[in-house]
Amino acid sequence: MPDVRVKICGLTKPDDIEAAASAGAAYGGFVFFAKSPRHLEFAAARSLALYAPPGLAKVALVVDADDGFLDALTATVPLDMLQLHGHETPERVAEIKARFRLPVMKAVGIATADDLPEIGRYAQVADQILIDAKPAPEADLPGGNGLAFDWRLVAGKRWAKPWMLAGGLTPDTVAEAVALTGARQVDVSSGVESAPGVKDAGKIAAFVAAAQAAKAVPRI
Numbered sequence: 001m002p003d004v005r006v007k008i009c010g011l012t013k014p015d016d017i018e019a020a021a022s023a024g025a026a027y028g029g030f031v032f033f034a035k036s037p038r039h040l041e042f043a044a045a046r047s048l049a050l051y052a053p054p055g056l057a058k059v060a061l062v063v064d065a066d067d068g069f070l071d072a073l074t075a076t077v078p079l080d081m082l083q084l085h086g087h088e089t090p091e092r093v094a095e096i097k098a099r100f101r102l103p104v105m106k107a108v109g110i111a112t113a114d115d116l117p118e119i120g121r122y123a124q125v126a127d128q129i130l131i132d133a134k135p136a137p138e139a140d141l142p143g144g145n146g147l148a149f150d151w152r153l154v155a156g157k158r159w160a161k162p163w164m165l166a167g168g169l170t171p172d173t174v175a176e177a178v179a180l181t182g183a184r185q186v187d188v189s190s191g192v193e194s195a196p197g198v199k200d201a202g203k204i205a206a207f208v209a210a211a212q213a214a215k216a217v218p219r220i
């Protein structure tokens with residue numbers, strides 16, 4: 001079985017790019033959300049994107065972005081994927097995919113089993129689904145909070161599109177999360193930081209190694 005593919009989100013410095021790429025991450029995420037400690041201006045993101053080696057897919061994380069914002073972003077930063085982490089409807093996801101001609105990953109927040117049908121709904125229009133913990137209503141950030149959800153909710157589930165598991169993962173928990181859910185892709189931000197917005201190369205290496213060593217339990 002191929003290795004679990006890892007996305008390291010919230011890269012802000014060339015050292016972060018090097019840490020993610022040398023650890024063997026498949027995706028690097030750039031956050032465009034002003035309230036986030038990982039927020040990047042377009043010019044900084046462009047420099048990082050040009051610095052990234054070919055094996056590291058460059059993902060832009062945006063939250064309820066309008067066309068003007070996405071026009072400027074995609075004209076400035078070379079990207080491989082858009083991650084929609086707001087309240088974008090399935091119709092808006094389809095519109096963004098058609099207009100910007102980039103693969104689109106839609107984040108879906110999960111707290112209880114009642115949230116699961118949303119995954120299937122978005123799987124009809126997005127290229128990938130990011131299954132994350134649903135933030136608390138009063139949270140400043142719609143993600144990147146280091147908050148996990150009950151992984152048993154998605155254990156053994158199948159959807160029409162590839163999906164990534166996220167939410168409070170750390171080097172110590174990612175193997176168990178993969179084993180329990182069968183995830184073939186995982187995403188992390190705060191779990192590989194030494195302080196909010198400050199990536200830690202040692203934690204990135206440990207996370208990727210643990211994810212890739214993890215064995216998903218085959219389910220019937």
Ligand SMILES: O=C(O)c1ccccc1N[C@@H]1O[C@H](COP(=O)(O)O)[C@@H](O)[C@H]1O
Nearest residue numbers: 036143144145146167168187188189190
């Ligand atoms: O990372 C952020 O700052 C962020 C801001 C706004 C929306 C989403 C954000 N991060 C995404 O959330 C998941 C989970 O983060 P964590 O590992 O629990 O800290 C992360 O993988 C990002 O894709």
